[in-house]
Amino acid sequence: MKIAILSRSENLYSTRRLKEACIERGHEVDVIDTLHCYMDITSSRPAVRYHGEELPKYDAIVPRIGASITYYGTAVARQFEMMGTFNVNESVAISRSRDKLRSLQLLSRKGIGLPRTGFASKPDNIKDLIKNVGGAPLVIKLLEGTQGIGVVLADTAKAAESIIEAFMGLKANILVQEFVKEAGGADIRCLVIGGRVVAAMKRQGAEGEFRSNLHRGGTAEIVKLTKEERETAVNAAKVMGLNFCGVDLLRSNNGPMVMEVNSSPGLEGIESATGLDVAGKLVEFIEKNAKPNSTRTRGKG
Numbered sequence: 001m002k003i004a005i006l007s008r009s010e011n012l013y014s015t016r017r018l019k020e021a022c023i024e025r026g027h028e029v030d031v032i033d034t035l036h037c038y039m040d041i042t043s044s045r046p047a048v049r050y051h052g053e054e055l056p057k058y059d060a061i062v063p064r065i066g067a068s069i070t071y072y073g074t075a076v077a078r079q080f081e082m083m084g085t086f087n088v089n090e091s092v093a094i095s096r097s098r099d100k101l102r103s104l105q106l107l108s109r110k111g112i113g114l115p116r117t118g119f120a121s122k123p124d125n126i127k128d129l130i131k132n133v134g135g136a137p138l139v140i141k142l143l144e145g146t147q148g149i150g151v152v153l154a155d156t157a158k159a160a161e162s163i164i165e166a167f168m169g170l171k172a173n174i175l176v177q178e179f180v181k182e183a184g185g186a187d188i189r190c191l192v193i194g195g196r197v198v199a200a201m202k203r204q205g206a207e208g209e210f211r212s213n214l215h216r217g218g219t220a221e222i223v224k225l226t227k228e229e230r231e232t233a234v235n236a237a238k239v240m241g242l243n244f245c246g247v248d249l250l251r252s253n254n255g256p257m258v259m260e261v262n263s264s265p266g267l268e269g270i271e272s273a274t275g276l277d278v279a280g281k282l283v284e285f286i287e288k289n290a291k292p293n294s295t296r297t298r299g300k301g
């Protein structure tokens with residue numbers, strides 16, 4: 001097959017591993033810098049151009065679109081969809097996953113476990129917003145933060161009020177969330193490919209840190225999932241419409257709770273924690289599923 005990986009750089013661990021896995025399985029693979037693609041939006045003959053030439057027809061693309069380039073990156077991925085190319089994660093699903101609020105709303109409709117969450121633009125009653133998610137301590141999050149930046153723990157209702165007011169003063173979109181204390185500064189990353197959890201790890205935050213992000217000094221180890229955790233991760237991926245994603249769960253007293261679903265999951269942490277060939281599993285998924293013109297959301301934006 002002819003596969004393209006949309007990525008800013010060949011040198012990123014995940015990109016390198018995906019490229020290797022394609023080659024190992026006898027596929028042709030190009031790494032294409034998403035921001036250097038430009039689009040020819042012509043009636044009936046959409047195309048993607050790159051370095052002065054039209055890109056060839058690929059059987060599949062693997063979008064690795066960082067949070068900072070979501071708008072342009074999803075436009076490029078969408079253009080490939082319009083050309084009938086199989087896209088591992090559809091552009092709409094990527095856009096959906098980038099907005100934490102939108103993701104939680106969709107997950108809540110399907111009854112998937114979530115930390116109780118509130119969202120408000122100009123609440124005239126911040127006290128009630130806080131009370132409604134169970135009071136302090138609580139977590140306040142920027143809607144489009146990543147890598148733990150923009151996630152704050154407020155110990156008291158007073159602190160929560162000040163932080164909410166400060167963020168709102170900056171016109172930042174935030175959500176407030178029940179603090180799942182019993183998770184103990186750890187979360188579970190489930191790597192889902194094609195409706196199956198293919199690898200899972202537990203990430204533990206550094207000493208005194210409630211955020212388990214590896215970028216914030218967390219450490220990772222292999223973990224065995226319960227049946228309920230496995231089902232929750234698979235269902236969350238399905239609701240989001242993602243074939244390849246990282247579903248992050250908190251282990252709460254009320255069962256697994258989904259915190260977020262990441263549409264460009266990093267491979268370095270999970271492959272080194274589990275010793276599994278996750279990149280290879282994605283290529284297997286592509287081999288089985290890449291059919292032309294299979295984007296379900298065509299025409300629906």
Ligand code: ADP
Pocket residue numbers: 115139141145146147148149150151177178179180181183185186187205210211212213248250259260
């Ligand atoms: P980011 O997108 O920046 O990674 P997350 O929502 O994943 O933001 O939060 C970062 C980390 O903070 C999580 O991995 C988790 O360890 C911790 N965390 C987030 N929300 C909660 C919560 N409601 N209760 C307990 N811990 C939380």
Ligand code: MG
Pocket residue numbers: 147148213248260
């Ligand atoms: Mg996270």
